[in-house]
Amino acid sequence: EAGVAQSPRYKIIEKRQSVAFWCNPISGHATLYWYQQILGQGPKLLIQFQNNGVVDDSQLPKDRFSAERLKGVDSTLKIQPAKLEDSAVYLCASSPSSAGASYNEQFFGPGTRLTVL
Amino acid sequence: DQQVKQNSPSLSVQEGRISILNCDYTNSMFDYFLWYKKYPAEGPTFLISISSIKDKNEDGRFTVFLNKSAKHLSLHIVPSQPGDSAVYFCAAWGSSGDKLTFGTGTRLAVRP
Numbered sequence: 072e073a074g075v076a077q078s079p080r081y082k083i084i085e086k087r088q089s090v091a092f093w094c095n096p097i098s099g100h101a102t103l104y105w106y107q108q109i110l111g112q113g114p115k116l117l118i119q120f121q122n123n124g125v126v127d128d129s130q131l132p133k134d135r136f137s138a139e140r141l142k143g144v145d146s147t148l149k150i151q152p153a154k155l156e157d158s159a160v161y162l163c164a165s166s167p168s169s170a171g172a173s174y175n176e177q178f179f180g181p182g183t184r185l186t187v188l
Numbered sequence: 189d190q191q192v193k194q195n196s197p198s199l200s201v202q203e204g205r206i207s208i209l210n211c212d213y214t215n216s217m218f219d220y221f222l223w224y225k226k227y228p229a230e231g232p233t234f235l236i237s238i239s240s241i242k243d244k245n246e247d248g249r250f251t252v253f254l255n256k257s258a259k260h261l262s263l264h265i266v267p268s269q270p271g272d273s274a275v276y277f278c279a280a281w282g283s284s285g286d287k288l289t290f291g292t293g294t295r296l297a298v299r300p
Binding site: 075080111112113114115116119127162164174176177178179180181182 | 192194197219220222224229230231232233234237277279281282287288290291292293
């Protein structure tokens, strides 16, 4: 079974430029997550999708970050304009079930390392 | 507000000995606690979990202990192997939907 795919793996941009990341979750997984991991910290949830609907985007800086999951499969995360503090690894994860009473394992992709100069 | 804390950023252990990684949390509403392992340039991979109604879960060389009264959990790796060298993240689930709350990670180095 193929894992979570992300591209690009690395991206270097200058501040105020825009950037987009792509994620293809494991086939059949209903829930998709985007996390931001700043160096020296643990991953922090930015946004969670259930199929193509947003479940939680409370920690997404909506003035510059946007995400979509059209057709409930793959997803894109965009930053426009980027700031220096956006330098981080952006991780995509998926899980097989919807929100419920029990934990469903999240499977992570390899991440996209973003450097903002 | 750091709800999940890993106070040791790094740990070095001799091969064959026990590795003990610690994690503290503040939110008593968490239902599950998990450990993820992360190699460089890869995403975190699930290692082991424990429900809040248990106090121990064992899987091969890995055992997780939960002390709810102290709001503390630990991961024991016995015996430690060089391939265990990675960053280990403690995470908690259940206080708010499907959201995982991660600690800051502990880098484990197992010396041959």
